Every structure is written in C-alpha cells, then in structure tokens.
Amino acid sequence: xxxxxxxxxxxxxxxxxxxxxxxxxxxxxxxxxxxxxxxxxxxxxxxxxxxxxxxxxxxxxxxxxxxxxxxxxxxxxxxxxxxxxxxxxxxxxxxxxxxxxxxxxxxxxxxxxxxxxxxxxxxxxxxxxxxxxxxxxxxxxxxxxxxxxxxxxxxxxxxxxxxxxxxxxxxxxxxxxxxxxxxxxxxxxxxxxxxxxxxxxxxxxxxxxx
Numbered sequence: 001x002x003x004x005x006x007x008x009x010x011x012x013x014x015x016x017x018x019x020x021x022x023x024x025x026x027x028x029x030x031x032x033x034x035x036x037x038x039x040x041x042x043x044x045x046x047x048x049x050x051x052x053x054x055x056x057x058x059x060x061x062x063x064x065x066x067x068x069x070x071x072x073x074x075x076x077x078x079x080x081x082x083x084x085x086x087x088x089x090x091x092x093x094x095x096x097x098x099x100x101x102x103x104x105x106x107x108x109x110x111x112x113x114x115x116x117x118x119x120x121x122x123x124x125x126x127x128x129x130x131x132x133x134x135x136x137x138x139x140x141x142x143x144x145x146x147x148x149x150x151x152x153x154x155x156x157x158x159x160x161x162x163x164x165x166x167x168x169x170x171x172x173x174x175x176x177x178x179x180x181x182x183x184x185x186x187x188x189x190x191x192x193x194x195x196x197x198x199x200x201x202x203x204x205x206x207x208x209x210x
Contacts, residue, residue: 004030004089007067012096015150020072020096022082023051030084032070037078037098046070048084074098101150108156110134116160117167125167133170137162145204158200165194 007023014020024030029050034042051069074080077100085091108116110130117123141147141159148155 004084004086004092006084006092006094008094010094012094014074014096014098015148015152016074016077016098016100017150018074020074020080020082020098022070022072022084022094023067024048024070024084024092025067026084026086026089027065028086028088030068030086030089033083034072035081035083037076037080042072046072046082072096076100099152099154101152107138107151108134108160113160113163117164125171129167129170130163133166134159134163137166141201144206145201146206147204154200155204158197161194161197161200165197 005025007025008021012020022032024032030048032046032048034046036042048068048070050066052067053065070082070084072080072082074096077098080096080098082094082096083091084094110127113130113134114120114123114125114127117125137159141155141162145155
C-alpha cells in the first residue's frame, strides 16, 4: 500500500477567478470531492487526469507511481476543501482560502471612502479632500507594499484606514483654533502608527534590498 500524498500546497491563498491546481501522488486514479464554503459539494465533480508517470526505478521506500492533477475554479469567497482518495492508498486533504476582489477596478473610490467613514451625514470632508488624501494614501501604500494584480480586501481596508488618518490629520492642521500662528488648543493626534493597518499590510510588505 502506498500512502496518497498532496504534492501541491496544503493551503492555497487565491482570489476569485484564479485557478486552484491540485496535484496528488497515488498509485491509481484518485477521486476528488470539493466542498464549497457553504458546505455543499462542487457539481459536476472535478476529475483528476494523469499529469506525470514515474518511469525511473522505484526507490527502496514505497513510492506512488503517478501524479494526478485537477484544476478547480473557485467562484465564491471562503474556505474550499478538497478530499482526494483511492481504494488502496487512503485519503488526503488540501484547502484553499479564496478572497473576493473588492470592486471591479480594485482600488476604492472617494465615494467608497465616504461610506467607510459613515456616510455624508457622519463627516464633513469634501470630495476634493477625500480624493486628494486617498491618492496620497494609495501612493504611500504602493511604496511600502507589493500590490497584487487582483487587489485583495485586506489591502483595501488598510488603504481606507491610511486615507482616513490623513483626513483626520488634515483637519487637525487646518481647522484647529490658532493663536500667534500656533494652535491655541492642543490638537488631538492619533497614534503615530496604526497597528491594524500594519497587520493588514504585513504579508505584502516589500523586503528592503541592500
């Protein structure tokens, strides 16, 4: 008996529209059951096809003779689980965490920033102010992070938080009461670093070279 093995990543991070490639090593054609985030299984079922046939000498340790590949196209966000099994080799599992692209163009708009801030009734920032600070936040994030082609929801949230902080600082610097060129009242300044933004951007941070 040869134990079935998943040869691809045991946990894939994907965006809707990307292909989930599942490679399984086994001694015979496995069956595959894919469970969607809502608990139902994918219908029609995904079928493995032979990908690589082992033609060299078998090592001393048991070796599965073939690698089979299946390709899944996740259509909804959430956790997808694939179960591969054969009668003689047993069962193996793999999973994919699928994210949705936030909007068609990826990056949030000033109108979406306004909604994130609670809507027009919850703040008094102008469209021009939100446009300018969102543009500045976008450039700052791009300088610090590797931006994927499909802009994910965690980077989107971090970008909105960056823009909101810039708007807050802009208000502090332009609308506080002044006396002799300085603030007459101490300004309310948020922390120098937003740890939630840092955590959201952590997986995408650029690695300094040199």
